[in-house]
Amino acid sequence: MDELREILEGIHPEVDYDTETGLIDKRIFDSFDVITLVGELVDTFDVEITAEQMIPENFNSMEAIRNLIERLSDE
Amino acid sequence: MSLISVEFLFFCAFVLLLYYLVKDRYRWIVLLLSSLVFYCLAGPKYVLYLLFSATSVYTGARLIDRMNDTRDAYLSEHKDGLNREEKKAYKASVKKKQKRILFLCVLANVLVLFTLKYLDFGIAYFNYYRLLITGNTNLVPQPGLILPLGISFYTFQSLGYVIDVYYGKVKSERNYFRFLLFISFFPQVVQGPISRFSALQQELFSEKRFEMERITSGLYRILWGLFKKLIIADRLSSYVARSAAFRMDYKGPYLLLCIFFYAFQIYGDFSGGIDVAIGVAELFGIRLTENFERPFFSKSIAEYWRRWHITLGTWFRDYIFYPLSVNKGILNLGKWCKKHLGEAVGKRVPVYLPMIAVWALTGMWHGSESKFIVWGLLNCTFLILGTEFEPLSKRIMEKLSLREDMLIVKLYRIFKTFWLMAFLRVFDFVKTPKDGFYLMADVFKRWDSFDLNEIYTTLLLPKEELIVALIAIAVLAAVSTIQRKGSIRAKILTKNAWIQYAGLIGLAAVVLIFGSYGLGYDAQSFIYMKF
Numbered sequence: 018m019d020e021l022r023e024i025l026e027g028i029h030p031e032v033d034y035d036t037e038t039g040l041i042d043k044r045i046f047d048s049f050d051v052i053t054l055v056g057e058l059v060d061t062f063d064v065e066i067t068a069e070q071m072i073p074e075n076f077n078s079m080e081a082i083r084n085l086i087e088r089l090s091d092e
Numbered sequence: 093m094s095l096i097s098v099e100f101l102f103f104c105a106f107v108l109l110l111y112y113l114v115k116d117r118y119r120w121i122v123l124l125l126s127s128l129v130f131y132c133l134a135g136p137k138y139v140l141y142l143l144f145s146a147t148s149v150y151t152g153a154r155l156i157d158r159m160n161d162t163r164d165a166y167l168s169e170h171k172d173g174l175n176r177e178e179k180k181a182y183k184a185s186v187k188k189k190q191k192r193i194l195f196l197c198v199l200a201n202v203l204v205l206f207t208l209k210y211l212d213f214g215i216a217y218f219n220y221y222r223l224l225i226t227g228n229t230n231l232v233p234q235p236g237l238i239l240p241l242g243i244s245f246y247t248f249q250s251l252g253y254v255i256d257v258y259y260g261k262v263k264s265e266r267n268y269f270r271f272l273l274f275i276s277f278f279p280q281v282v283q284g285p286i287s288r289f290s291a292l293q294q295e296l297f298s299e300k301r302f303e304m305e306r307i308t309s310g311l312y313r314i315l316w317g318l319f320k321k322l323i324i325a326d327r328l329s330s331y332v333a334r335s336a337a338f339r340m341d342y343k344g345p346y347l348l349l350c351i352f353f354y355a356f357q358i359y360g361d362f363s364g365g366i367d368v369a370i371g372v373a374e375l376f377g378i379r380l381t382e383n384f385e386r387p388f389f390s391k392s393i394a395e396y397w398r399r400w401h402i403t404l405g406t407w408f409r410d411y412i413f414y415p416l417s418v419n420k421g422i423l424n425l426g427k428w429c430k431k432h433l434g435e436a437v438g439k440r441v442p443v444y445l446p447m448i449a450v451w452a453l454t455g456m457w458h459g460s461e462s463k464f465i466v467w468g469l470l471n472c473t474f475l476i477l478g479t480e481f482e483p484l485s486k487r488i489m490e491k492l493s494l495r496e497d498m499l500i501v502k503l504y505r506i507f508k509t510f511w512l513m514a515f516l517r518v519f520d521f522v523k524t525p526k527d528g529f530y531l532m533a534d535v536f537k538r539w540d541s542f543d544l545n546e547i548y549t550t551l552l553l554p555k556e557e558l559i560v561a562l563i564a565i566a567v568l569a570a571v572s573t574i575q576r577k578g579s580i581r582a583k584i585l586t587k588n589a590w591i592q593y594a595g596l597i598g599l600a601a602v603v604l605i606f607g608s609y610g611l612g613y614d615a616q617s618f619i620y621m622k623f
Contacts, residue, residue: 048417052442056423068414069259 021083024057034079041073051076058082064089093133095282095368096321103130108375112302120297123273123376130278131241138240141208145201145243146272149250150265152197153257156190157264194258198251205247208237213460242281244457248407250275253289255411262290270297279372283365285383286403292380300377305585308592310374312581315599317367322607323564325360328353330552336521339531343538346546347531354521355514356565359388362401386572387513391505393474396513404457408450416446448472458520463528467519474512560606 025034028050032040040046046054054076055066064086075085093099107126111119131139163186167179174182212234219231253274256262265271274292275281335342335350342350363384373380383402390396397405416422422442430438448469455468494501515535519528548554553561574580584595 048443049439052417052423052426053439055418056426056442059420059423066418067259068410068418069261071410071414071418 020061021058021079021086024054024061025079025082027057028053038078038080040078041076046076054082058086062086062090093130095279095365095372096318104372104375111376116299119300119376120270120273123277123296124269127273127276127278127281131276131281134241135238138238141204141240141243142246142276143272144204145247145250146268146275148197148200149254149275150268150271152193153254153264153271154266155193156254156257159186159190160260162186190258194254197254201247201251205243208239208243210456210460211235212237242283245284245286246275246281248404249286252286252407252411256289262293265289265293277373277378279369280380282369283362284401284403285366285369285381286407287381292378295373295378295380303377306377307375308596309581309585310371311596312584312599313371313374314368315371315596315603316581317364317369317371318603318607319564319599320360320364320367320568322364322603323360324561324568325357325364326608327557327561327564328357328360328553331547332357332521334550334552336518336531339534341550342534342546343541344535345539345542346551347535349547351514351518351535353561354517355388355510356568358517358520359384360568386575388510388569389506389572389576390509391502392509393471393478393512396509397471397475404454408454412453413446413450416449417442422446444476447475451475461524463519463522463525466525466528467516470516470519474516557608564606 022034025032029045032045037045041051051071055071058064059066066085066089070085070089075081093103103126107122110126111122114122128139131142163183166182167174215232215234222228223231253262253271257264265274273296274287274289277292277296280287332350332354335346339347366383370380370382381403385399385402387396387400390399422445425445426438426442428438429441451468451472452465453468454471455465458464458467489495489501496502515532518531519525522528522531544555547558571580584592
C-alpha cells in the first residue's frame with residue numbers, strides 16, 4: 018500500500034498522512050483532488066469506485082482510503 | 093390549499109388533534125390520509141401523477157432489493173463452490189439487471205416530469221422557429237399542461253430513494269402505503285425540503301409522545317416563517333414586479349433597490365415557506381431536514397450554494413455530480429486531456445464538465461424558460477472563476493498584508509457574494525435572458541437623482557410600508573447574526589412557560605399587525621411552488 022502514500026503525496030505533499038484524519042472535512046482535499054485521487058486509485062488498484070462510495074468517511078484519512086480499497090478489492 | 097391560509101390552519105389543527113388521539117401505531121396512517129386529502133384539494137386528478145411516481149419507484153426499489161437478497165442467498169449457498177472470479181461475474185450480472193430496473197424507473201419519472209414541465213414550451217419554441225425559418229403559420233397546438241403540486245420536489249425525493257436502494261445505502265420499504273407517505277407528507281410536498289428516506293423514515297414511523305415543548309417550538313418556527321413571508325417577501329413583491337416590468341421608467345438607484353429587495357423577497361418567500369413546513373412537521377414530532385443556513389453570510393459563491401436550498405444542492409451533488417465525475421468515461425477523458433493538453437486541463441475536465449451539467453440541470457429544474465438555463469450557467473461560470481482566481485486572490489491578500497480571518501476581509505467577501513447572487517437573481521423575475529442583462533446594465537445608468545416619493549407612489553411601496561420592510565429586514569439580519577451562536581428558539585424554550593407563551597403571542601401579534609394584508613387580501617403564492 019506504499020503506492021497509496023505515493024499517490025496521496027503526489028496530490029498534497031505537505032500533508033502528514035499518518036496523522037491527518039480530516040482530508041475532506043477540513044477541506045484539505047478539494048473536488049479536483051478527490052476526483053484526481055479516484056482516477057489514480059481506479060488505475061493503480063483496479064477497483065471500481067462509484068458514486069455510492071463518494072462520502073467523506075471514505076476519504077478523510079489514508080487509513081479510510083486504504084479500507085475502502087480493501088473493501089472494493091474483496092468485492 | 094396554501095400553507096398560508098386560514099383553511100390550512102384549521103386543517104392542521106384537526107389533523108393534529110386526530111394524530112395525538114389515535115394510538116401511536118396508527119399515527120402514520122392519519123398523516124397519510126391527511127396528506128392525500130391535502131393533495132386532493134389541489135386537484136384530485138393530480139393525485140394520479142403522485143401515485144404513478146410512488147408506484148413505479150416503490151416497485152423498482154422492491155425489485156432491486158429482492159435481487160440483493162437473492163444474490164446474497166445464492167452466494168452464501170455456494171460459498172465454497174465458486175471461486176473469486178465467478179463470484180465477481182455473478183455479482184456483476186445481478187448489478188446489470190438492477191441497473192436496468194433503475195434506468196427504467198428514472199426514465200419513466202423523468203419523462204413525466206419533463207413532459208409536464210417542458211412540452212408546452214418546447215412546442216412554443218418549435219412553432220416560433222418553424223414560422224421564422226419556413227414561414228409556416230400552422231401552429232402546433234399546445235396541450236396546456238398544468239404542473240401537479242410539488243411534482244419537481246416529490247419526483248426528486250422518490251428518485252433519490254430508488255438510487256439509494258440501488259447503491260445499497262437503504263433497504264427498500266416493504267409497505268407501499270408507508271412509502272406513499274414518505275413522498276406525500278403534506279407539509280413538505282408543496283416545496284420541499286427534499287428529504288432522504290434514511291432520515292425521514294425514522295422520523296415518520298418512530299414512536300411519538302405528545303410534548304408541549306415540541307408544539308411550542310413548532311409554533312415559533314411557523315410564526316418566524318410567516319414573519320419572513322408576510323412581512324418581508326409579500327410586502328416587497330409589488331415594488332420588484334413594478335420596477336422590473338417598467339425598468340425604462342426608473343433610474344439606476346430604483347433598479348438597484350429592486351435587486352436588493354428581490355434578494356430578500358425570494359429568501360423570505362422560500363425560506364419562510366420552509367420554516368412553515370418544518371414547523372408544522374415539528375408539531376407532529378417529525379424533524380425535517382434544514383434547507384437554509386443563513387446564506388447571506390456566505391463568503392463565496394460555493395459557500396452560498398452550500399447554504400441555500402441545501403437539499404436540492406446535495407441531491408444534485410450525490411445523484412448527478414458524483415456519478416458523472418467518477419464515471420469511467422469522464423475519468424478517461426481527463427486522463428486523455430492530461431496527456432495531450434497538460435496536467436492543468438486534465439485535472440479540471442472531470443470536475444468542470446459534470447459541474448456544467450449540474451448547473452444546466454439546476455437551471456432547468458427551476459423552469460422551462462431559457463432564462464433559467466442562462467441563470468444556471470452564469471452561476472457555474474462564477475463558481476469556476478472563483479476557483480480559478482483563488483490563487484491570485486491569495487497573492488493579492490498577501491501583498492496587502494490581509495488575512496482571511498480579518499473582519500474587513502470577511503465583510504468584503506460577504507458583501508461581494510451577496511450582491512453577485514442578488515444580481516444573478518434578476519433572471520427569476522424578468523421575461524427573457526436579454527431583459528435580465530438589460531436590467532443589470534440599467535442599474536448603472538442614470539444616477540443623477542433619487543426621490544423617495546417615487547417609491548411611495550409609482551413603485552407601490554408607501555412610506556409606512558417601506559419603513560416596516562426595512563425594519564423587518566434589519567430584524568432578520570439581527571436574528572441571523574445571533575443564530576450563528578446557536579438557536580434562539582432553543583434558548584427561549586429553556587425559559588419558563590409564561591415567557592415562552594408571551595413570546596409566542598408577541599410574535600403572532602407582530603405577524604398579524606405587520607403582515608402584508610389588505611382588503612380582499614390573499615397571500616402571494618410561494619415562488620418555489622411553481623418550480
